[in-house]
Amino acid sequence: MSGLMQDAVVLEKKGLIKIEHRQVPNIKDPHYVKIQIKATGICGSDVHYYTHGSIGDFVVKSPMVLGHESSGVVVEIGDAVTSLKIGDRVAVEPGVPSRYSKETLSGRYNLCPHMAFAATPPYDGTLVKYFLAPEDFVYKLADHVSFEEGAMAEPLxxxxxxxxxxxxxxxxxxxxxxxxxxxxxxxxxxxxxxxxxxxxxxxxxxxxxxxxxxxxxxxxxxxxxxxxxxxxxxxxxxxxxxxxxxxxxxxxxxxxxxxxxxxxxxxxxxxxxxxxxxxxxxxxxxxxxxxxxxxxSFRYAAGDYDAAVKLLSTGQVNAKPLITKVFPFTEAVQAYQYNVEHAKDVAKTIITGPE
Ligand SMILES: [Zn+2]
Missing domain, CATH: 3.40.50.720 (NAD(P)-binding Rossmann-like Domain)
Structure with a gap:
């Protein structure tokens, strides 16, 4: 099976990021949706993988797609999806736990030992055109919240x-x-x-x-x-x-x-x-x-992402002043380089697209 290809921002190994071709994923689980990514924030963790090749026990052993702070538009939905429709503007929660672990059942799914988290080895990240996520880990953005702000739901x-x-x-x-x-x-x-x-x-x-x-x-x-x-x-x-x-x-x-x-x-x-x-x-x-x-404190658990999206939509938290630099997807490599060189004065760098 060949299928369509898409550009992806890939950390080849410590110190080397490239834009490469990856397979466009197909929905297999009927509760999943396909999201066209519109904006992605660069996180300190991505930069750390880039400069050090590891964080604690997480070691980049093979090429990994970067990015986990993303927003986009729903372009396809699985047969069982009820909470989203094509065209919805959304923030994407980037880590999906096992649905069967005791940590997940307790609400503290951030502690699930089977967590598959975007851009944490060995899982690929969101810096691609199309990304799959389960419908309950995708949150609708209010019309007045930009994709750039929506990407900030992750650190929020x-x-x-x-x-x-x-x-x-x-x-x-x-x-x-x-x-x-x-x-x-x-x-x-x-x-x-x-x-x-x-x-x-x-x-x-x-x-x-x-x-x-x-x-x-x-x-x-x-x-x-x-x-x-x-x-x-x-x-x-x-x-x-x-x-x-x-x-x-x-x-x-x-x-x-x-x-x-x-x-x-x-x-x-x-x-x-x-x-x-x-x-x-x-x-x-x-x-x-x-x-x-x-x-x-580690990442976020039940209800936290939802609350973050609400803080953005009500304006109770204004994330706009956090965004200090925006790069197009085609300049993603430069965007990471910029973060390494300006670590002291950059707040958040956003990569938009790919178009
Ligand atoms: Zn982050």
Whole structure:
């Protein structure tokens, strides 16, 4: 069987991305839909696979199509599909768990050991013309939400998940360490969930400036030379003597993880969102004596993607200022190169198409 071919953005191996031909997939499962991809965000994880060839245990062993933050238009539906129709503009949730694992049944399908996640080895990603997804992992976009914004539902779902783990609610105070894309969306979501104070910390003034469009009520510039005690002191100062109920550690840096535990309120929650070194040292006694809870946070689970799409459509989170650069599909290789070279000032790069 030959079939139609399509262009795909493929990570051949560490350091080498090419546009290649791949088979257009055919719907086999009647609950699946075929989506023509219109916009895809470049994620730190894609860039990491490009520059390092692996993330933790996930190693790129054979060529892999990149991309997992995508939106598009439904162009074909399986016989059993009821929730979508041809022509619907949609955001695509890029990871499909087993429908039979106990983690999936519990609602925490992000923990399913059989997860097939786009652009996580060995699974191909969304940077193609046509991509298949099950109807319940595809979310309709409101007419006024652009495809570029729709692609941002993916990192926004990460932010929603983190806020649910942090029990963000009205009146809570939050500290965000790291004002990269996920940190920014986590802060904006915290405000949408009712947090009254959202303090952003970063080592770059430009990122803190951007944070003001993502719910920051206060910003703290943390010099590489200043210590954790200084950061805690500054935080307490802007919170009028209080400490943050929730700390979202979005940098993955060891110093920030340490600072997160130290800054957290008694009985508070530290949510580890960022990924960095595999092993770090942090003040566990302090965590114990103030009965703080340290939670890992990984991708998103039941209801998170849906909530992210709703935050975009209601305007409660405005993802537009996140998009700092747009490349056409034909320049996808340059788009990744641009991300590597401008890691410090780029927020989100979007690849549009392919046409
Ligand atoms: Zn991502």
């Amino acid at each position: 779902a990460v932010a929603v998940h983190a806020n649910r783990l942090g029990n963000t609610s009205f009146g809570k105070t939050a500290l965000i360490l790291g004002a990269g894309p996920v940190g920014l969306l986590t802060g904006a979501t915290a405000r949408a969930f009712g947090a009254t104070d959202v303090v952003f910390v970063d080592i770059f003034e430009s990122k803190l400036e951007r944070a003001k469009q993502f719910g920051a009520t206060h910003t703290i510039l943390w010099n590489a030379s200043s210590d954790e005690a200084t950061l805690v002191h500054e935080t307490v100062k802007v919170l009028a003597g209080g400490r943050p109920d929730i700390v979202f550690e979005c940098s993955g840096a060891e110093k920030c993880i340490r600072a997160a535990v130290k800054a957290c309120a008694r009985g508070g929650i530290v949510v580890q969102v960022g990924m960095g070194k595999d092993d770090v040292s942090f003040p566990i006694t302090e965590l114990s004596v103030k009965e703080a809870t340290l939670k890992g």
